[in-house]
Amino acid sequence: LAKTTQPISMDSYEGQEVNITCSHNNIATNDYITWYQQFPSQGPRFIIQGYKTKVTNEVASLFIPADRKSSTLSLPRVSLSDTAVYYCLVGDPSGGYNKLIFGAGTRLAVHP
Amino acid sequence: DSGVTQTPKHLITATGQRVTLRCSPRSGDLSVYWYQQSLDQGLQFLIQYYNGEERAKGNILERFSAQQFPDLHSELNLSSLELGDSALYFCASSVDNSGRPSSYNEQFFGPGTRLTVL
Numbered sequence: 001l002a003k004t005t006q007p008i009s010m011d012s013y014e015g016q017e018v019n020i021t022c023s024h025n026n027i028a029t030n031d032y033i034t035w036y037q038q039f040p041s042q043g044p045r046f047i048i049q050g051y052k053t054k055v056t057n058e059v060a061s062l063f064i065p066a067d068r069k070s071s072t073l074s075l076p077r078v079s080l081s082d083t084a085v086y087y088c089l090v091g092d093p094s095g096g097y098n099k100l101i102f103g104a105g106t107r108l109a110v111h112p
Numbered sequence: 113d114s115g116v117t118q119t120p121k122h123l124i125t126a127t128g129q130r131v132t133l134r135c136s137p138r139s140g141d142l143s144v145y146w147y148q149q150s151l152d153q154g155l156q157f158l159i160q161y162y163n164g165e166e167r168a169k170g171n172i173l174e175r176f177s178a179q180q181f182p183d184l185h186s187e188l189n190l191s192s193l194e195l196g197d198s199a200l201y202f203c204a205s206s207v208d209n210s211g212r213p214s215s216y217n218e219q220f221f222g223p224g225t226r227l228t229v230l
Contacts, residue, residue: 032215043114043202043221044155087155091215098168098214100145102155 004088004103011109018075020106022088025069031091033064033071038085038105047086048073075108083110115139116222118203124228130191133225137184137205143167144186145206145219146178150199161186162208193229200224 005023012018024033032051036044048055050062050071061074075082085105092099115138125131137144146158157170161180172178175193180186190197202224206217 028213030213032213034215034218036219041224043116043204043224044219045114045221046218049216049218089215091213098160099170100157100160100168100214102147102157104154 004090004101006086006088006103006106008104009107009109011111012078013111014079015077018078018082018108018110019072020075020086020108021070021072022103023070024088024090026093027068027090028093031093033062033068034089035060035062035071035073036087036089036102038087044087078108078110080110080112083108114220114222116203116205116220118201118222118225120225121223122226122228124230125193126230127193127195129193129229130189131193131227133188133190133201133203133227135186135188135203135205135222137186137203138220141205141207141220142184143206143208143214143217144180144184145204145214146172146186146188147202147204148199149202149224150196153199155202158188160214168214190227195229198227198229200226 034049035047038044048060048062055062063072088103092101117136142163145160148156158172160168178188204219204221
């Protein structure tokens with residue numbers, strides 16, 4: 001059974017860079033790694049996705065090492081509005097091609 | 113606004129009852145996913161449908177069932193409800209990319225239905 005592991009919580013200050021790592025030891029060779037952001041009482045929202053190496057968009061970067069057993073979401077210069085829960089998402093190879101597993105989530109608190 | 117709608121927003125019912133949650137995907141999206149999020153818990157994948165057919169099953173209880181209709185809206189049926197079924201139920205949709213795993217698809221989530229079982 002695939003499993004993902006993330007830190008339960010993190011604290012940061014405005015303007016700092018935040019890195020959140022997710023471990024996914026049993027990721028399938030064709031699987032993608034996706035990160036979502038969730039605010040209270042809202043549905044999650046897509047942040048970034050990657051397969052290997054580094055991906056960058058206007059809000060974040062995603063670093064994936066060669067063995068793909070982990071991934072790190074990097075949020076540059078966080079602001080108070082980045083306070084949210086961040087989830088990694090991968091597929092579960094034990095469940096066939098398309099079964100999905102979200103990590104337990106990392107609760108990020110950004111302080112002034 | 114993600115373009116995914118869910119009804120009702122809130123639902124309060126009693127143990128042993130049956131309820132139906134409804135989801136309308138974004139225009140053009142063929143895949144619908146259902147998730148359960150209990151209080152202060154992560155998201156548990158329940159089931160995915162693609163163009164009317166079941167594509168993947170997660171940790172969905174036998175008391176729960178879902179379907180996707182020809183107009184692509186989906187319903188999640190929860191029966192013999194227990195106190196522990198109280199949770200937020202999210203629906204998401206995506207444009208499914210043929211030949212790629214579901215982990216590739218960017219999912220757009222609805223606002224959720226909050227179910228309270230008393």
